[in-house]
Amino acid sequence: MEIQDWKTIGFGYRKTNLNVRCYYKNGEWGELELSDSEYLNIHMAATSLHYGQEAFEGLKAFKGKDGKVRVFRMDENAKRMQHSSDGILMPHVPIETFEEAVKLAVKKNIEFVPPYGSGASLYIRPLLIGVGPEIGVRPSQEYLFIVFVMPVGPYFPEGFKPTDLLIMRQFDRAAPLGTGKYKVGGNYAASLTAGKKAKAEGYSAVLYLDAREKKYLDECGPANFFGIKNNTYITPKSESILPSITNKSIIQIAEDMGLKIERRQVPVEELETFEEVGACGTAAVISPIKRVYDADEDKEYLYGNEPGTWSTKLYEKLRAIQDGDAPDPYGWVTVIE
Ligand SMILES: *Cc1c(COP(=O)(O)O)cnc(C)c1O
Numbered sequence: 001m002e003i004q005d006w007k008t009i010g011f012g013y014r015k016t017n018l019n020v021r022c023y024y025k026n027g028e029w030g031e032l033e034l035s036d037s038e039y040l041n042i043h044m045a046a047t048s049l050h051y052g053q054e055a056f057e058g059l060k061a062f063k064g065k066d067g068k069v070r071v072f073r074m075d076e077n078a079k080r081m082q083h084s085s086d087g088i089l090m091p092h093v094p095i096e097t098f099e100e101a102v103k104l105a106v107k108k109n110i111e112f113v114p115p116y117g118s119g120a121s122l123y124i125r126p127l128l129i130g131v132g133p134e135i136g137v138r139p140s141q142e143y144l145f146i147v148f149v150m151p152v153g154p155y156f157p158e159g160f161k162p163t164d165l166l167i168m169r170q171f172d173r174a175a176p177l178g179t180g181k182y183k184v185g186g187n188y189a190a191s192l193t194a195g196k197k198a199k200a201e202g203y204s205a206v207l208y209l210d211a212r213e214k215k216y217l218d219e220c221g222p223a224n225f226f227g228i229k230n231n232t233y234i235t236p237k238s239e240s241i242l243p244s245i246t247n248k249s250i251i252q253i254a255e256d257m258g259l260k261i262e263r264r265q266v267p268v269e270e271l272e273t274f275e276e277v278g279a280c281g282t283a284a285v286i287s288p289i290k291r292v293y294d295a296d297e298d299k300e301y302l303y304g305n306e307p308g309t310w311s312t313k314l315y316e317k318l319r320a321i322q323d324g325d326a327p328d329p330y331g332w333v334t335v336i337e
Helices: 003-007 047-051 074-087 095-107 185-200 245-256 268-273 309-323
Strands: 019-025 033-035 054-056 059-063 069-072 121-130 143-152 163-167 205-209 217-220 224-229 232-236 260-264 276-281 285-294 299-302 333-335
Touching (some): 054 074, 054 185, 074 245, 095 121, 217 268, 245 285, 245 309, 268 285, 285 309
Parallel strands (some): 232 260
Antiparallel strands (some): 019 143, 054 121, 059 121, 205 217
């Protein structure tokens, strides 16, 4: 494929060669297996299907100028999947098993890693599902861990461009003491209605408020939120936010660039005071925001049509580490040998 084609492939499912599977039965994990099937043969009473006993991850591999393929922070994804497993009573996938499965899935599909400079990458999707049959509400006795990969286009095919966010108080994504802090499918099902409404009105995502008081910023549907002012990077602290690995990485880079960091409750009205705001996650790294519209208050917050200076710097630095163009002092990338 030409670079131009890679730019337009978008973010969607694509078949690749092989996926990696591992079954949990009788209290233990089996060996990693390779499969060329895109389908699973599971019991119709599987707990993942009925009671949402499933967690997933999302990470990326990038091809460098040197031709090497680098995976970004897979140990963090492995740990987060264990955290999600604790939340919905699934067994831990051992960190080494997770990492071996990711490496094997990338290796077996290495020709699908898009070329350096295309902006495209190989998206890696680990998934853990309860496959044992239960009709009473209880955790499954059997699980399937699977890792599949596909090439995806750059999030911004026409370049790094700000988008709009929408605040609506009639929807919650997750409850304060619920599953918001776990990467589980149920949170996504719960966000589909609000997300559809926001997209239909031209917004890139919903900016959720805290479900209890509707006073503080929580996060965007599939991404964390941050604001920057007075040389300070501010990101909401909340029980219902999914701890983004991108956010964690940006915080580290921001600190090293001399920004102060605040992780705290962020009142909605504080939107007025930010110089730059953005959403962050694996898909876009940083998605700069030019406007937040609070639909209930009929109030808009504007941040300019071009990405802010700090957002641009942070974005470029993180992307450079992922591509192998900048040194990796933090040990974030794993080269696939
Ligand atoms: C996955 C996810 C994010 C982003 O996390 P990254 O590790 O940066 O990709 C943010 N919010 C939610 C709800 C998520 O599921």
